Amino acid sequence: MKTTPTHDLVKQSYASMLQAARQKTSCCGTTSAAARLAGYGEQEQHTEAASASFGCGNPLAFAGVKRGDTVLDLGSGAGLDLLLAAGKVGPSGKVIGVDMTNDMIAVARDNARKAGYDNIDVRCGLIEDLPVDTASVDWVISNCVINLSPDKPAVFREISRVMKPGARLSVSDIVVQELPDWIRNSAAAWSACVAGAISEQDYLEGLRAAGLEDVAVAERLVYDASQLRAILCEDIPGLDLQASQIDTLLEEYAGTVWSARFTARKPL
Numbered sequence: 343m344k345t346t347p348t349h350d351l352v353k354q355s356y357a358s359m360l361q362a363a364r365q366k367t368s369c370c371g372t373t374s375a376a377a378r379l380a381g382y383g384e385q386e387q388h389t390e391a392a393s394a395s396f397g398c399g400n401p402l403a404f405a406g407v408k409r410g411d412t413v414l415d416l417g418s419g420a421g422l423d424l425l426l427a428a429g430k431v432g433p434s435g436k437v438i439g440v441d442m443t444n445d446m447i448a449v450a451r452d453n454a455r456k457a458g459y460d461n462i463d464v465r466c467g468l469i470e471d472l473p474v475d476t477a478s479v480d481w482v483i484s485n486c487v488i489n490l491s492p493d494k495p496a497v498f499r500e501i502s503r504v505m506k507p508g509a510r511l512s513v514s515d516i517v518v519q520e521l522p523d524w525i526r527n528s529a530a531a532w533s534a535c536v537a538g539a540i541s542e543q544d545y546l547e548g549l550r551a552a553g554l555e556d557v558a559v560a561e562r563l564v565y566d567a568s569q570l571r572a573i574l575c576e577d578i579p580g581l582d583l584q585a586s587q588i589d590t591l592l593e594e595y596a597g598t599v600w601s602a603r604f605t606a607r608k609p610l
């Protein structure tokens with residue numbers, strides 16, 4: 343696995359965040375503010391995976407995944423979406439997770455085993471160079487991961503490569519309209535899924551350029567001032583902002599950052 347310094351930074355951050363989340367699970371668990379804002383309806387039976395959730399949406403909601411399908415989750419983390427997908431595809435289907443952080447992979451495998459699923463396969467690899475066969479999956483899902491990639495066109499190309507003809511995509515991710523340079527250049531803000539985020543327009547164009555069709559935004563959660571405050575203060579502690587700086591940021595940027603769920607299809 344040939345990583346870049348950005349990959350290494352993100353890996354380190356998620357190994358630490360996972361450790362922090364696991365230390366708190368005995369009490370009440372912890373997730374990112376973005377994950378909490380996304381809210382999940384079906385997660386109650388998967389408390390361990392849910393308590394280490396760093397997503398920003400629910401890519402499986404209304405996705406139409408059916409029994410027997412093969413689902414690929416990019417950046418599967420602690421595995422909540424793997425478990426939810428496994429419930430949908432049933433024993434005749436298959437769920438593949440790809441993640442680059444060894445600790446996340448270990449926890450996801452453990453969560454799959456504890457939930458009794460033997461059709462979840464968690465692989466170590468990069469989403470820019472997927473360890474997945476060409477034209478082999480019915481669904482690509484992902485939850486708050488592609489924003490972290492230093493090479494988004496490569497991710498979009500890889501998604502298109504592994505999809506079967508007619509396969510579908512449902513991806514939740516953070517998008518932004520604009521950000522001040524000092525946030526763009528902050529390593530902490532990159533790891534917190536903000537600094538690396540692209541615009542909704544660039545996302546849509548990237549998916550189309552990779553050869554996908556019916557590319558659309560199925561839903562949006564636009565962060566208002568209080569939600570953006572939670573993301574800035576809880577998810578990016580490394581920014582170390584003063585109250586007055588936060589207020590200025592909220593005035594300028596509330597309403598310009600959101601979680602979008604993208605849908606698309608590989609042509610037949």
Ligand SMILES: C[S@@+](CC[C@H](N)C(=O)[O-])C[C@H]1O[C@@H](n2cnc3c(N)ncnc32)[C@H](O)[C@@H]1O
Pocket residue numbers: 349352353356394395396397398416417418419420421422423440441442443446467468469470484485486487490491492535
């Ligand atoms: C924000 S967390 C989301 C995890 C999970 N999808 C969820 O909803 O909880 C990002 C995850 O993606 C993984 N990741 C980030 N960039 C990656 C890359 N380029 N290749 C593979 N995995 C990556 C991280 O290791 C981490 O587990």
